[in-house]
Amino acid sequence: MIPKRPARPDDRLLPSPRTDEAPFPAAPSHDFTVRRRTLIALLLAAIVLPCVYVATMAWSDLRTREADATDVTLRTVRVAEEHALKVFDMNDALDARIVDGVEDLDDDGIRANEAQIHEKLDAIGGGYPQVAAVSIFGRNGALLASSRYSPPPPVSIATRDDFVGIRSGRMLDHVSRLMMSQVSGETVFNTGVARHDAAGQFAGLVSVALRPRYFNKFYNELLGDGSPMALGLVRSDGSILAFEPPPRAVSSASAAHPAASGTPASGARAPDAITPGTPFAAALELGKDSGVVRMHSRLLGGNAIVAFRRVGAYPVYVTCAYRASAIWAGWYRHLSVLLISMFTPSIALWCVIWLSLRRLAAEEEAWERWQAEASMRRSIESAYRQSRKMEALGNLVGSVAHDFNNLLMIVSANVQIARRRGAPGLERELSAVERALKSGQSLTRQLLGVARKQPLRNETIQVGRWLPACRELLRASLGAKVSLVVDLDTDVWPVQVDVAEFELALINLAVNARDAMPNGGRFTVHAHNMAFRPGEGFPLDGDFVHVSLEDTGVGMSPDVLARAFEPLYTTKPKGMGTGLGLPQVFAFCERSGGLAAIDSAIGAGTSVHLYLPRAATAPAPRRESAPREDSANPPQGLHVLLVEDNDEVAAGTEALLQMMGHHVTCASDAASALALVDAARSASADRLDDHDAPHFDLVLSDIHMPGKMNGIDLAEALQQRDPALPVILVTGYAEELERARHVDVRVLSKPFDIALLEKMLETIQRERQARARRERDATL
Helix, strand or coil, rough: CCCCCCCCCEECCCCCCCCCEEEECCCCCHHHHHHHHHHHHHHHHHHHHHHHHHHHHHHHHHHHHHHHHHHHHHHHHHHHHHHHHHHHHHHHHHHHHHHHHHCCCCCCHHHHHHHHHHHHHHHHHHHCCCCEEEEEECCCEEEECCCCCCCCCCCCCCCCHHHHHHHHHHCCHHEECCCCCCCEEEEEEEEEEEEEEECCCCCEEEEEECCHHHHHHHHHHHCCCCCCCEEEEEEECEEEEEEECCCEEEHHHHHHCCCCCCCCCCCCEEEEECCCCCCCHHHHCCCCCEEEEEEEECCCEEEEEEEEEEECCCCCEEEEEHHHHHHHHHHHHHHHHHHHHHHHHHHHHHHHHHHHHHHHHHHHHHHHHHHHHHHHHHHHHHHHHHHHHHHHHHHHHHHHHHHHHHHHHHHHHHHHHHHHCCCCCCCHHHHHHHHHHHHHHHHHHHHHHHHHCCCCCCCEEHHHHHHHHHHHHHHHCCCCCCCCEEECCCCCEEEEHHHHHHHHHHHHHHHHHHHHCCEEEEEEEEEEEEEEEECCCCCCCCCEEEEEEEECCCCCHHHHHHHCCCCCCCCCCCCCCCCCCCHHHHHHHHHHCCCEEEEEEEEEEEEEEEEECCCCCCCCCCCCCCCCCCCCCCCCCCCCEECCCCCCHHHHHHHHHHHHCCEEEEEEEHHHHHHHHHHHHHHHHHHCCCCCCCCEEEEEEEEECCCCCCCCHHHHHHHHHHCCCCEEECCHHHHHHHHHHHHCEEEEEEECCCCHHHHHHHHHHHHHHHHHHHHHHHHC
């Protein structure tokens, strides 16, 4: 990733046609995280709060409904208890009248007066709807008199539970279980009172048979249609005497007490007793007079709230059961209304917040794209401004570098002259001058490289093989305290760069890393392939080799990082840095068609990223240089036309050329040089047979010269006059060097090596001799 410098208020865009600096709008501050968290919090609140409210209201409503059901059940059971108490009290009164009426009669006396007793019994019990029959039974259980029949049928209840129980003095049996009347066949339950003789012995039983349907009818009228409640009359042992609505049929195997008349043919019937083990059965066993229990009712087929009250002192309880299903049904209806009324606006609010979240996500994505585009634009514009600074610096440096190169050429030429002439006793001094010359040439090369005026000698190299070969160079630059790690992909693409500039960039970065790690550390070199496509936010697109150089040093602060590529800017102590190292790296990458970037933070080290474009072709294999052909005759000196506007440079170069055995004619500008060449050609044309006629074998010219024509214009003009005339151009400017390479001439970058010039002259001499031989052979 290319590091993006944070936007600051003083950031500027590219200059417009009318202004040099146009203000770049600062990026608006957007805290999407806070906004997103706020919306999510609102969404959660919009979900949780209604749910909590609904849950609270639902729980409260359920408790209220249960409390209301309990209250209604208690009130209803009290009404039913009062009704049952009146019925049983009336039965006691009837029993007492009948007992008093037959108090002096034994069984035989009752049989003798059966007709009169029948009429009295019918008159006593016949006017009450709840009374099925009033009967008098003898000491042995035989029916003596009845309000229904006269004479009574031969019936005995000697083995019936209530008769046995009352004879034995059990209170419970004063109210019998449900049974089938042996006379009328009607389902009844009996309330009985024992008769005693004068001695206080058991003399028989007076029984009033009550109809359960009478109670069922009353309960039905009390509850009304569709009531969620059920009323029942239960003996204290759990036997059911009456129940409304009729209890649900269950398996006969689960009936606690089978009915006297047998079971239905289907094998299932209504239960006739309370299920043992239920809370109500437990309350009956404890003899409680009243209470409310929650239980599963076998009679109702579900859970219920059951209120019960004892009927006076009788072994009978009135029960009122409120179906839990009715409570839940009402609660569900209310909950449905609550949910609809509460969550309809809540769902609308959820949708609004959800849409707001989506819109926020889209806005954040758009803002990030805008930021990326703005960052890319700032990066490009910063690079452009940097280029403009470099261009301005180049113009400034270029005007000085030419003269500085001339001075170096003067010193270099005179040192070479001194060495060739011999200077005993001055070897130490000449070596010091040569070392100073090399330092000056290196400084000039750095200045021109930063100013983009240093000529590049691009060649295609295989990075995967070239970088490992630089290990020793990097180790020497890093020092002994820093370890070097080289991590390269196996299939790194080739690049086309100036190898010397690439080496210089690596050295500059290694030296900076060494200075950032005074106590030692690690310097890592990575290289791998990367492809950037348009629209990905990278200033360039295409295939690149990414070379990253990372150190574990102290890192840079944001202010220093922002000026890292600025020429002549350095944070090193005086005498330790020139401020040209990183600018040279930046200029090298840019002139190679790539880009350089830096990532750094205090305490986190520094990473420099070099993006070098992939070379179109693979590096050509090196060819072994062909051996020189030995000539029978040594090369003869050349007649050189030296074109140089600086007299001292011209004098030094002329002296060197003469010491090499060449003849030199000097010209100060291109116009003078053309005039000399034209004059020589005219003289040669007038004396075709004169081999001593003046002519030039070579033109050695500086490119940067005064006048209307520079060295390149001169070379083009000479090629038009004489294409065979060799031309060597000398320059220190990259743009001039690039233009000169398109002309069929030899080029030397200033300051040039005298040995390289001498080698070029030897080559031209051999070519001249070979051409002369071919012409001579053609003539023969």
